[in-house]
Amino acid sequence: MDAVSSMETTDLHSAPTTFIGSSDGDYPVIKTFNDAKTICFVESQKLWAIAGPIAFNILCNYGVNSFTNIFVGHIGNLELSAVAISLSVIANFSFGFLLGMASALETLCGQAFGAGQVEMLGVYMQRSWIILIITCFGLLPLYVFATPILKLLGQEDDIANLAGKFSIQTIPQMFSLAINFPTQKFLQAQSRVSVLAWIGFATLILHIGILYVFIELFGWGTSGAAAAYNFSAWGMSLAQVFYIVRWCTDGWKGLSWLAFKELWSFAKLSLASAVMLCLEIWYFMTIIVLTGHLDDPVIAVGSLSICMNLNGWEGMLFIGINAAISVRVSNELGSAHPRAAKYSVIITIIESLIIGIFFGGIILAAKDHFAIIFTESKEMQQAVSRLAFLLSITMMLNSVQPVISGVAVGGGWQALVAYINLFSYYIVGLPLGFLLGYKTRMRVEGIWIGMIFGTSLQTLILLYIVYKTNWNKEVEQASERMRQWTGDELVVVDNKKKSGQEGGPLIL
Structure with a gap:
C-alpha cells in the first residue's frame, strides 16, 4: 500500500492526523518522494487552517489602532501625534509584555490538548487570567506616569501631556488584554480559530462606528477615542469568553480552585515567554531611536519607518504562522507524535522561506516606486530606494525567524530563546x-x-538547535510538564507508551 492510500486525515480541529499505516497515530517515516509530498499536503492544510484566521484577526486588531489614529487625525495634528505616541510607546509596551506572558499558554494548552487533557485547558486559562491581571497592576505606573516618562524620552511638553492623559484614559483597555490573550490561546490550542477571525472583524466594524459616534457626533475628542478603544477591547474579550463558556464545554468546566495551584511555576514560564518576545520588540524599537540621533534625522527616521511599515504588514502574516506552528508542535508533542512535530517544523520553515523570498523579490523589483505610497518627497523616495535591498533581506530573514520562535513556544524553550535573543540582539x-x-x-x-547581523545570528543558532533536537525527548518533557501541572501520573505512563519507550524506540 502506497503512502497516499495509507493516509487518512481527520478533522482539522482534532490534534493529530491519524494514519492507517502508523499504529501509534504518528506520521509514517518518509521513504519516498510521494511520502514527502503527501505529508506536506496534509501538514500544509493543518497549518494554514490555523494561520489564516489568526493572521486575519491580527490584521483586524491592527485596524482598530489604525482607525483610532485616522479619526483622531481629523481633530488636529497635536491630537494625532499624542495618540500615536501613546499607542506606539505606552500601549505597545504593555501589549507586547502581556502577549508574551500569555504565550506560555501556547505551550501548556497545546500540549494538554494533544495529550487528551482537554479539561485542563480551562484551568490553565484561569491561571493565566490571574497572573496577567496581577501583571496589569504592575504595569499601571507606566500609564499613570506616562507624561513624565515621555518627557524624559525627549517628547515635547504639549504632546507628552496629552499623550499622558490619553494613556490614563485607556487603562481599561490594558486590563482587557489580561482576559483577551488567554482566551485566544485557549481557542488556538484547539484550532478553534475561525471564531477569532469573526470576532476580530466584528470588533473592527463596531469600533469604526463607535469612533464616528463619539468623535464626529458627540464631539468628545481624544476622550471619545479612548472610550471607543476601551469599549471595543472589552467587547472583543467578553465575546471570546462568552463563546468559550457557551460552546467549549469540553475544555471549560467552570471556575476552579485548581487555577491557584502551581502559580509560581506558571508565572516563571509566562515571564520567560514575555522576556523572549519583548527582547525582539524592544530591539526594533531601539533601532528607530538610534536612527533618530543621526544627522538629518527626518529623512533617516522617515525612510526607515516606511520600510518598517511594509515589513510590519508582512510580519502580520508570519505572526499567524508563528501561532500556528506553536499549536502544531505543542499538540503533536502532547499527543506523543515526535515525527509529526518534526515534519511540521520542516514543512513550515520551507513554506515560510518561499513566502519571504517572494515578498523580498517584489521589494527589489519595485524599489524605486513603492515609497510613492507614503510620500511625495523625491529625497525621501531615494532614501527608501537605497534601503530596499536591506528591507528585502530583512523580509526573508523574518520569514524564518518567527517560525522558529513559534517552535520554541510550542516546545517550551522560552527561557533558552530569551538568552539567545539577549546575546544575538543586544x-x-x-x-x-x-x-x-x-x-x-x-x-x-x-x-x-x-540589526540584520543580530537577527541572522539568532536565526542560525535557533536553526541549529532545531536541527539537533531529539523529538522523542521533547515528548518526554511534554509528558513531564503535563504531570507537573495536572498532577496526573497517568499522562507520563500513557505518553511513554505512545512515544515508543515501551515496546521499542521510535525511529525518525
Missing part, C-alpha cells in the same frame, strides 16, 4: 549597528546592517 547586533551607524559613513544603512 551583545552583538546593537553594538555592531551603533559602530557602523555612528563611526562610519554608512549611517542608517549601518544601523540596519547591525
Whole structure:
C-alpha cells in the first residue's frame, strides 16, 4: 500500500492526523518522494487552517489602532501625534509584555490538548487570567506616569501631556488584554480559530462606528477615542469568553480552585515567554531611536519607518504562522507524535522561506516606486530606494525567524530563546549597528546592517538547535510538564507508551 492510500486525515480541529499505516497515530517515516509530498499536503492544510484566521484577526486588531489614529487625525495634528505616541510607546509596551506572558499558554494548552487533557485547558486559562491581571497592576505606573516618562524620552511638553492623559484614559483597555490573550490561546490550542477571525472583524466594524459616534457626533475628542478603544477591547474579550463558556464545554468546566495551584511555576514560564518576545520588540524599537540621533534625522527616521511599515504588514502574516506552528508542535508533542512535530517544523520553515523570498523579490523589483505610497518627497523616495535591498533581506530573514520562535513556544524553550535573543540582539547586533551607524559613513544603512547581523545570528543558532533536537525527548518533557501541572501520573505512563519507550524506540 502506497503512502497516499495509507493516509487518512481527520478533522482539522482534532490534534493529530491519524494514519492507517502508523499504529501509534504518528506520521509514517518518509521513504519516498510521494511520502514527502503527501505529508506536506496534509501538514500544509493543518497549518494554514490555523494561520489564516489568526493572521486575519491580527490584521483586524491592527485596524482598530489604525482607525483610532485616522479619526483622531481629523481633530488636529497635536491630537494625532499624542495618540500615536501613546499607542506606539505606552500601549505597545504593555501589549507586547502581556502577549508574551500569555504565550506560555501556547505551550501548556497545546500540549494538554494533544495529550487528551482537554479539561485542563480551562484551568490553565484561569491561571493565566490571574497572573496577567496581577501583571496589569504592575504595569499601571507606566500609564499613570506616562507624561513624565515621555518627557524624559525627549517628547515635547504639549504632546507628552496629552499623550499622558490619553494613556490614563485607556487603562481599561490594558486590563482587557489580561482576559483577551488567554482566551485566544485557549481557542488556538484547539484550532478553534475561525471564531477569532469573526470576532476580530466584528470588533473592527463596531469600533469604526463607535469612533464616528463619539468623535464626529458627540464631539468628545481624544476622550471619545479612548472610550471607543476601551469599549471595543472589552467587547472583543467578553465575546471570546462568552463563546468559550457557551460552546467549549469540553475544555471549560467552570471556575476552579485548581487555577491557584502551581502559580509560581506558571508565572516563571509566562515571564520567560514575555522576556523572549519583548527582547525582539524592544530591539526594533531601539533601532528607530538610534536612527533618530543621526544627522538629518527626518529623512533617516522617515525612510526607515516606511520600510518598517511594509515589513510590519508582512510580519502580520508570519505572526499567524508563528501561532500556528506553536499549536502544531505543542499538540503533536502532547499527543506523543515526535515525527509529526518534526515534519511540521520542516514543512513550515520551507513554506515560510518561499513566502519571504517572494515578498523580498517584489521589494527589489519595485524599489524605486513603492515609497510613492507614503510620500511625495523625491529625497525621501531615494532614501527608501537605497534601503530596499536591506528591507528585502530583512523580509526573508523574518520569514524564518518567527517560525522558529513559534517552535520554541510550542516546545517550551522560552527561557533558552530569551538568552539567545539577549546575546544575538543586544551583545552583538546593537553594538555592531551603533559602530557602523555612528563611526562610519554608512549611517542608517549601518544601523540596519547591525540589526540584520543580530537577527541572522539568532536565526542560525535557533536553526541549529532545531536541527539537533531529539523529538522523542521533547515528548518526554511534554509528558513531564503535563504531570507537573495536572498532577496526573497517568499522562507520563500513557505518553511513554505512545512515544515508543515501551515496546521499542521510535525511529525518525
